[in-house]
Amino acid sequence: MSVADNIDYPPLLRRPAVFLSGVGVLFLLLLRADAAHWAPVHGLFGALALTGLEAGPANGLAAALVAALIGLNVWVITGLKTRWQMWIVWLELAALVAVLFVSFDLSYAFIRRKLWILISIGLVNTLLISACSIVLAFVLALAGAIAKLSGNGIALGIANFYTSLFRGIPLLMQIYLIYLGLPQVGIVVDAIPAGIAALSLCYGAYMTEIFRGGIESIPRGQWEAARALGFKPGDTLFRIILPQAMRVIIPPTGNQFIAMLKDSSLVSVVGVWELMYLARTQGQAEFRHIEMMITASVIYWAFSIALEMVQARIERRFGRDHVR
Amino acid sequence: MSADPAIIADAPPVEIRGLSKWYGAFKALDRVDLTIGPAERLVICGPSGSGKSTLIRTINALEGFQEGEIRVDGLRLTREPRVVRAVRLRVGMVFQSFNLFPHMTVLDNCALPLRRVRGLAVGPARERAMAYLEKVRIPEQAAKYPAQLSGGQQQRVAIARALAMEPQLMLLDEPTSALDPEMVKEVLDTMVALAADGMTMAVVTHEMGFARRFATRVIFMDQGRIVEAGTPEAVFGAPKEERTRAFLRQVLREG
Numbered sequence: 001m002s003v004a005d006n007i008d009y010p011p012l013l014r015r016p017a018v019f020l021s022g023v024g025v026l027f028l029l030l031l032r033a034d035a036a037h038w039a040p041v042h043g044l045f046g047a048l049a050l051t052g053l054e055a056g057p058a059n060g061l062a063a064a065l066v067a068a069l070i071g072l073n074v075w076v077i078t079g080l081k082t083r084w085q086m087w088i089v090w091l092e093l094a095a096l097v098a099v100l101f102v103s104f105d106l107s108y109a110f111i112r113r114k115l116w117i118l119i120s121i122g123l124v125n126t127l128l129i130s131a132c133s134i135v136l137a138f139v140l141a142l143a144g145a146i147a148k149l150s151g152n153g154i155a156l157g158i159a160n161f162y163t164s165l166f167r168g169i170p171l172l173m174q175i176y177l178i179y180l181g182l183p184q185v186g187i188v189v190d191a192i193p194a195g196i197a198a199l200s201l202c203y204g205a206y207m208t209e210i211f212r213g214g215i216e217s218i219p220r221g222q223w224e225a226a227r228a229l230g231f232k233p234g235d236t237l238f239r240i241i242l243p244q245a246m247r248v249i250i251p252p253t254g255n256q257f258i259a260m261l262k263d264s265s266l267v268s269v270v271g272v273w274e275l276m277y278l279a280r281t282q283g284q285a286e287f288r289h290i291e292m293m294i295t296a297s298v299i300y301w302a303f304s305i306a307l308e309m310v311q312a313r314i315e316r317r318f319g320r321d322h323v324r
Numbered sequence: 325m326s327a328d329p330a331i332i333a334d335a336p337p338v339e340i341r342g343l344s345k346w347y348g349a350f351k352a353l354d355r356v357d358l359t360i361g362p363a364e365r366l367v368i369c370g371p372s373g374s375g376k377s378t379l380i381r382t383i384n385a386l387e388g389f390q391e392g393e394i395r396v397d398g399l400r401l402t403r404e405p406r407v408v409r410a411v412r413l414r415v416g417m418v419f420q421s422f423n424l425f426p427h428m429t430v431l432d433n434c435a436l437p438l439r440r441v442r443g444l445a446v447g448p449a450r451e452r453a454m455a456y457l458e459k460v461r462i463p464e465q466a467a468k469y470p471a472q473l474s475g476g477q478q479q480r481v482a483i484a485r486a487l488a489m490e491p492q493l494m495l496l497d498e499p500t501s502a503l504d505p506e507m508v509k510e511v512l513d514t515m516v517a518l519a520a521d522g523m524t525m526a527v528v529t530h531e532m533g534f535a536r537r538f539a540t541r542v543i544f545m546d547q548g549r550i551v552e553a554g555t556p557e558a559v560f561g562a563p564k565e566e567r568t569r570a571f572l573r574q575v576l577r578e579g
């Protein structure tokens with residue numbers, strides 16, 4: 001599986017020429033960037049109990065120490081198995097981001113005070129809107145793809161117009177059109193349904209093309225075998241073609257859903273108290289914008305990771321037939 | 325079904341009259357007449373592009389046609405979905421590229437059509453699928469996925485899948501052409517075993533030695549027409565048409 005398995009010289013990063021010049025370049029960059037004055041570096045020295053240096057180490061010394069630590073870290077990691085390498089690097093980068101956030105000097109008391117309202121109203125609305133939109137977009141995309149492949153002129157016309165319109169105008173505009181435009185013709189829609197409608201129509205249009213491509217990637221012989229056996233069209237599609245097309249469809253669809261989770265914040269323009277809206281407004285009163293933004297970001301990120309994990313599971317399930 | 329006025333009693337498995345088909349302006353089949361009788365083993369040969377695939381694919385409505393008529397067991401083939409399905413239930417098809425469903429096990433490949441098309445319950449469907457996998461002598465592969473099988477094994481599964489539907493007639497379009505030489509024999513042997521059971525078959529093949537032993541009748545096609553028809557001895561031994569002779573010289577030189 002790993003590319004490095006059958007190469008008998010050391011991994012790229014462990015070759016002296018690469019490793020030493022890498023650390024050297026790192027040192028020079030840190031020196032130029034005045035590493036000694038970065039808050040995380042202070043924190044690092046504090047953690048290492050180099051109290052004397054904490055106040056302000058010589059820039060050269062700081063740069064050398066940081067470069068050496070990073071070098072050591074890389075050296076140790078390159079000795080591990082690929083799986084472990086991946087997880088450790090992931091966690092280290094996450095820790096770096098965390099250090100960055102922490103160094104902003106946040107008011108945790110403020111976050112604790114506001115967290116419940118962010119979750120109980122903001123997150124709940126965000127998840128409600130996203131979950132409904134995901135399901136509806138999936139259905140729309142499937143219908144759109146079938147229409148585009150049907151060879152029926154009317155279905156084709158509707159599907160082509162649909163994808164053209166909803167991919168062609170900004171999502172923000174679609175939300176306004178549905179919430180403010182439809183009442184003009186006598187159809188009044190509440191803010192949350194309007195947001196769900198706009199999100200699902202927009203993402204359904206993008207995903208129509210993903211589904212169409214996935215279905216088209218299945219060889220004609222599969223359709224023919226199913227037809228020759230006497231399968232009805234619905235069975236052919238849902239039992240034979242789609243389960244195979246899913247392998248092609250799922251990765252870009254997962255992408256779309258993760259993007260949609262965050263685009264659901266646009267629904268705040270019609271007054272829905274979703275996560276982003278609350279983060280913005282709650283921070284405003286006490287000038288604690290950063291606290292709320294970071295909290296909201298962490299929540300979005302956590303749910304994106306959850307979606308990634310769901311995607312990986314589904315991919316494994318539909319990848320079964322690829323054992324050789 | 326027997327009350328259906330479209331069905332003629334005691335009709336041959338396949339009866340084709342004046343069949344013509346165009347792809348756009350290109351005439352792929354040109355006034356073909358052909359009858360396949362019960363338990364007959366018809367071999368269709370001819371140069372590439374002569375319309376062999378097109379001909380057998382019109383029989384189970386994988387391809388439409390413009391002129392003439394096709395009757396399968398007396399049932400006249402129309403575009404009516406009900407008729408098309410009835411015809412496909414009577415006709416099994418085996419493709420050059422196997423076309424197994426890669427996302428299901430060998431057993432499910434054979435059992436799913438029985439459930440969805442024949443309406444069998446899970447248990448009986450699996451039992452019958454297993455019986456036909458035994459018939460093509462690969463019951464031990466039932467739990468594997470198609471990609472884990474050799475080409476010859478995959479083609480035998482494809483034959484079992486078609487047979488399990490218990491058709492009146494089997495169509496095989498170059499069933500050994502995609503196989504490595506050492507796997508051709510196992511598939512040909514499977515077809516010979518089928519013939520011994522009295523199955524009516526139409527086979528497109530370039531395996532001339534096999535065709536000679538296997539066929540009760542051979543037709544030779546060129547440019548969408550049946551140019552020559554007769555017993556294998558007549559068509560292969562003493563071809564009347566120059567085109568047949570030219571084709572046989574070429575095939576024998578290659579084979």
Ligand SMILES: Nc1ncnc2c1ncn2[C@@H]1O[C@H](COP(=O)(O)OP(=O)(O)O)[C@@H](O)[C@H]1O
Pocket residue numbers: 347350352370371372373374375376377378379
């Ligand atoms: N879908 C198609 N569209 C246009 N032409 C086709 C199509 N299928 C087959 N043909 C043409 O019809 C002729 C007969 O094809 P085919 O029946 O596949 O020949 P064979 O099986 O004898 O090699 C060929 O010239 C081929 O190019």
Ligand SMILES: [Mg+2]
Pocket residue numbers: 376377378497498
């Ligand atoms: Mg062919």
